[in-house]
Amino acid sequence: METYPLTPDSTALLIELHYLPCLDYLSGLLKFGTVWLEAQEHYQKQSYRNRCYVLTANKVDSLTVPVQQGTRHLPIRDLRVANDQNWQMHHWRCIQAAYGKAPFFEYYAPDIEPYYRKNWTFLFDLNYELLTICLKLMQVRINLNLTEWYEKTPPVGLFDARSCINPANGPESYIFHQPVSYPQNFGPEFVPNLSVIDLLFCQGPAAKDVLKAGLRESEQILKTLR
Template identity: 30%
Template sequence: TGQGTQWLSIPVRHTGRFGQPVDAVRVADAAWTKKHWASLSQAYAKAPFFESLAPAVREVYEACREEEYLSAVNRRFIALVAGLLGLSARIVSSRDYAVTGDKNERLVELCRRAGAGAYLSGPAARDYLDETLFTEAGIGVAWMDYSGYPEYPQLHGPFVHAVSVLDLLFSVGPDRAKAYMRPLPREGEGRPCSR
């Protein structure tokens, strides 16, 4: 935005249960969709590709008003972005696999069943992820690093890396966006598995 980065968050119902499965987290209030859309419209109205992409993005926001679970909201946005970028990856839910064990064992088993040769994780998981379990299963662990991506023209102020992929899409469009992204692993390196 003209005032710097702005967080967009979705209010969720608190159950008092720590460690609740992600797919059990419920959205607290559908009003977030209107607030997000108003913020995006205001921040990106003058972006080169906002007008052409706005109908598709707005349609997902409108559909999310009906979603009860945060995971369903996430899935809609993942599908939107994948479609805009022309990605054909199959999107599945961890519920599609019957896995047991602690969180590390479940992750390893999910990756194994999905046929993954590598697991891509956010840097915060370094505190709890047991890489040994992955190594023993023949699954590599890669840590997401958000630095070093090429800069692209943004609307406001000096370049900021830590923004949504929507910033990239509204700024350069779907056709050029891939030039600013890191490639998937090459054939034989295994498919990455991420939560």
């Protein structure tokens, strides 16, 4: 795991865009407040860039946005969604089944559902718009910026967390987030680090407080990355 060192001068986070990101990702955004979203990288398969995880009645289910073939070495801004598959209907039906009876679904669903009625051309645009609306619903103010070129070694002041948060990470590998349990819609055991919509639909206005309660200190972050 190669990252730019976390130092007292690190005032902003450099990270890629995820689809309905997990809580470890959101915690990173909350910790820094100023974020540079990597807009010039090449697409990487088997990552959070086009998938998220939700808790359904029987299991943790993954929702994957299909992308067009030929993605090798393709810049992320040029990656097109495969709209020949009716993924929007599938995703929204799964979200409804998972969270339709959650305490705050009826409050936030009207703000999120329209994004599943639109045909998206580029994955990057979909991810950016969903991230923006989720931050707004949680009343989290983040200064989001887009990189204009790719830098393998970012300048001093940026903490490089690109490709550090991925589906293979277990709780011991979470970078910014120490799981704090909250009542979920299904199951007797708490499942950590699901998509932001799990936290939003289950906790509503308290979502930001849950994230704050689980923020790791800088020393803990460095220990995780070693």
